[in-house]
Amino acid sequence: MPLNDERLTSTSSGEDQGSDVDSSSDRCDSMTLTSDLDCSRESFTSDSSSKHCTPSSSPPKTITLDEVMDTAKDLFNLSISHEITVNPSFHVDRDSLRQDGLLKVVRDNLHKAFWDILEAELNNDPPEYEQAIRLLGEIREILLSFLNPGANRMRTQIMEVLDMDLIRQQVDNDAVDIKGLASYIITTMGKMCAPVRDEEIKKLKESPENIVTLFREIFRVLDLMKADMVNHSIKSLKPVLACHGVEYERARFQSILDAVPNSLDRTTSWMKSVLEELLSAAVPQEQKGQPPVPGPFQILNAAFLRILTWDYNKNLLPETLVTDETRLQEIQWQLQRSQAVNEVLLIIFSTIGGPIEGLPSLSDRLKKMISVLLDGMHRPDFNLEKSLEGVSAQICCELNKSLTERDYPALSPALQTTLTGQICSITQKDNPIRTLVEDRVQQYFKALICDPKPRVKLEQVPAGLAAVKPELAMLGAKFISLVNYNKAVYGPFYADIIRKLMFSSSPAAGRPPQDTAQDSVVSN
Template identity: 70%
Template sequence: MPLNDERPSSTSSSDGESSSERCDSATSASDMDCSRESFTSEGSSKHCTPSSSPPKTLTLDEVMGSARDLSNLSLFHEIVVNRNFQLEPHRLPEDSLWKMVRDNVHKAFWDVLESELNDDPPEYQQAIRLLQEIREILLSFLNPGANRMRSQIAEVLDIDLIRQQVDNEAVDIAGLASYVITVMGKLCAPVRDEEIKKLRESTDNIVALFREIFRVLDLMKADMVNFTIDNMRPVMQKQSIEYERAKFQSILDKTPGALDNTTAWIKMSLEELLTQETSRRSKGQQWVPGPFQVLNVAFLRMLSWDSSKHPLPETWMTDETRLREVQGQLRQCQAVNQVLLIIFSTIGGPIQGLSPLSERLKRMTSVLLDDMHNPNFSLEEALVGVSAQICNELNKSLAERNYPTLTPALQATLTGQICSIAHKDNPIRTLVEDRVQQYFTALICDPKPQARLEQTPAGLYAIRTELASLAAKFVSLVHYNKAVYGPFYADIIRKLMFNRSPPAASPPQDSAQNSAQDPVTSN
């Protein structure tokens, strides 16, 4: 079932509809046609069959293989979807045990090198090892066609020749270091020119100079990797869907339970729709959920998904950071909008139509709620601070325009109403969250959501820009996720719908008919 070829038609919905009902109203008959065709036959694609074999004990090699595949999948996905992705030289946390051990080992190495070079006569074994490593690093930076420079580096940094020079006491370590810096200057990215300049002007001893050379070489390695990534990204993007799907299939082959959380996630959405089905059948209506409806409701759930209560679906793991970012910013935007609605409904006329004041209040509230993504964030405490700042700003604005300032009683009322949005059953909070759900539902169910991004529901005008930006990010995540994992979702939905028991309110059917027909295709 090619879920990425969805063709639903969107219609407006009332405020009283649930998210799944709105998805239902936005889904056309093609959904049912597709479900009939796809859910009555096994898919032929090798990428759409999660293993249904009994659980087996995994070997350590299989576990490690799956971990490597997941790591490669995550890295590939990050490169494809994040245009600003850059690899940085690995830095260990300060005061960590690993950093202490590494620093001590490195210090011991450089101390040995300094001791050897200060001997009389000097020893050059450590220095030769360093030059050999530098030679290999410099050669690794060259393109296949750079034969002239390759030959020059191999000639100047000829390790056998350097050993002969050491034996004859004719080696010039400082001259070799100067040559290395010159080559680095030719091969480095422009951003490293300042580092090369510092190396050329260095007046430190030869050991300190070599340490700095290796530090800059590490930076150049990262630059080379990032340059390669930037060049390969267009090619990777063209193959991204097929690659990620195949890589996930290989993980699934090694770890049969790799879709358990995804199955539970989709099952919750299917059960929500089946509850509505039972209600509709009791009213004499004939209706069954289509696969697109199930999946759209499941995607909508991700906006408020709480990983502390339910594990994140495996198919969302590569986008976990982006999903958390959208969730946190959406909660903040909703809270800001709720505060502003309360302010303007409570104060009324004296502050109506003042765009600069509205923007100041919005910016102030947003800053004070900026840590909502933090697990230790207390919304109740933050709203107390928001209320105090709001009252001060309102009094200042009213006084400037010769209006009477807020009375203590009105300030207490305003503070109480703002603080009350910390409760989930607050009517203002419920209203805003419902309308945000309507907005995202319409976008998810629409095959061409770009035209709808600016159609902000009533009451959300204050956050229209932020909401459109978040919606664009989320819809992009959903579409890419659906394109990659659509075959897996199709198989899960098909199995869930065919293996479920008929609803209690369903009319009786004979056993032969039940065995031949599924509720999805029998309507």
């Protein structure tokens, strides 16, 4: 039978990404988030907390095949519900495989073999209808799947017209009307399809006499109708998930945790490394003779801040962040490019100085030029140093043009060489301009993560980052939206992990952690 080629796709503009997370948090999750983190706070200082706030972890055990399948289903449902919640443009689309992909070759060959067999059978004398009957049976099941529970009349009609036993009897008596059945199928599809498919149905009615070609087109339109139905269901689910997505995702994750041992190993390692880093960086308190213990929210916020510089080539993301891996990587890539653009602009204006100060149009042109030339700098095959040499050459040309237009002398060869060298030096990790920009970007995101109302601080970028303020604000909104939703879903799991780590660590074992004012509940 023809293969049903569908895929889940998510396309959205930068502005829209994560907007559903904000709106759902604002509408339905603020009470839930506060409650969950309050319960989490209690769990840091007590061995018991309310039942619904304390996640349970299972001891190691042997997993059966059925449990593996159930876990895979839970993981799929978790991923889909999360995607529907955080991606406003999430939808189902028919699979468009790469033209040179092996899977496409296999699929096309299988399809061709099926349709060739069908055509050969129908062209026999007398015709054979075995493949055609199977085809009609599959079409009947697809049509029935489109019906609402109360559509009994149409269900009965479809079962009567596409009665496989009756059709087989007609075949045996050489009385089957394949074209008449195809006409009924097309008419029924026209009654069920969305208005957007009316033109496709019209084309089916005008299709050529070749019955094989007609059935191929019928299946193509049925695939479109299936995608329409799923997208309608997704649209209907969005309001429900907006209010109950947090609880649903947490329940699905708990099911995975119950079934699969060590499901939070990477998350625990992530939190442990952050705690150790904070403890080692703490300044000793002379009066107490021991360093101050970081609070649980301080640990959690520092952990999320680390995700911005996560090395995806060396380490897998924590289990609680895998559903947002693509989004987090995209934020990191865009942030790296924005930092590089800002570093180059700082070098330009500090090196050239007065003749180009106070020229916003020039600054904008240089920014766009640098951004375009550094596009894709996250790719492994991207040669940053060579690209920066090209950036420097383009910048020198643009500066010379601007200077001569305003009766200033062009840049001397020595100054151009100096400028190029300074720009290319940002590839070095200890470059002072690079260090300055990266530190201030970290300050900016730390302020967003730690503030209960981060939207107020989106436009408050540190000094020296004004050139990329719009980009930072956009990336900050995306990142904080994902972080706050993640905290809402996995807050109890984080609380349980951090509590165990803190009460088992030395020298603070047995001593309750103290939260600072900035470690208050973070919610959008």
